[in-house]
Amino acid sequence: MADAQVTRKLSNGAEIPVVGLGVWQVPDGPECERAVAAALETGYRLIDTAQAYGNESSVGRAIRSSGIPREEIFLTTKFYPGKRDARVEAEKSLERLGTDYVDLYLIHWPQGGPTWAWPGMEAASEAGLTRGIGISNFGATELQELLKVSQIPPAVNQILFSPFDYRRSLVEACEDAGVVAQAYSPLGTGRHLDDPAVERIASATGRTPAQVLIRWAVQKGLSVIPKSTHKTRIEENFAVFDFELDEDAVSALDALDTTNQTPDALSRSQKWWS
Template structure:
């Protein structure tokens, strides 16, 4: 069901499906979107300091009729707040905007060269103090993770990457599995660019599901946490209706065959 969770490497349970809120406007838009999602069964919200909607996210989670401990809130430290002291300050600013005592998952948004290891020390400190339930990274390729793990005391719980049928990251995924790092997909729907792909369309027709649902189901069956974004109530519900059918091996193989290491957004090796 939609309430299924993955157990992270520190025992914390994270929903397999969450709502991404990048570009959901702070205030009424993000508040209404989260209310809609929670009523559809979502419990996990993915925001970031750079999305400039943490206050609205905080307002929404106070307004919904769900106990705080059922909700799972992720936010991220932006590239201009790296370094030990800066990252702690950035965390406190996010925590205050969200209006929560504890953040569920705090991520390094991008691996800023030469800085992310020190930033990670700050996240470890926040974790040891109990101000965050799990810490992780985003946009870390294998070599970034290797550099981090050389100095880390705590293995990241999560690595959030651009991930979809055209960018399935088989080597990174295997590396993360070996280290106990949960892979999470951002832009899982490629922002709508592959809904007309003939493979996706034929599998959608076969199951009587939408292309978006086929792609998100593929994430789940690959054991990848997924956080599609929508502010449209019908799509929010559509994206959550992925727990009542299963792709067979042939479907999975066909979608897996679409991988061509193609990214639509920032490259972790050059972006930050």
């Protein structure tokens, strides 16, 4: 349980756990409920979902069934920017989740530009629907555009981040703005686990490739939300606080980057919106 207390402080004063469970691509229903239940039982206190995932109801059921007080769980969901009003959609999320508030509400991606949805996000915050607001998949330029018009600054920017997607310049831009960067897909949806360099470091440290990848992101100062539906892997992904990668291992992982340490959140080919 001590692991659950490893956190980073957000600009709104809240503490976000350094490791959480993401439920992207987990179907609504028993599989999602089991994954969230296993994570909470393991000691996770950060659960990350989204309107676009279609599994908020399952996440909410698992949280209520856990018996863990709601205030001990940091719950994130995300506004689907294909909709028009972030506050209205937040209310719908709370209904599906079966809770009075979320701890963090993010714009899932900057479709239509980085600023238009922010007034609705701020309205959701002011109405008490969420305790914090932030963004996801925003590059450094989009972050700066948002900061120019925001009354409440974003607390978090959730980004694709791993040694192979080492967006160093973007993380630095976030830190300079007082925004905590959060890593999704730290395992490359499993693709990075078989990389020879990762496997070599895992063998040398007596850890698994997944633990090496997650630990690397933690040492870079990010909150990390690996996804799994398997109890043993959920437990494995959380066991990253009792070792540290040395400088040689970190440098070797840094060298795997394919983005030239970009300030962009995604490459042009990765963007799924116009």
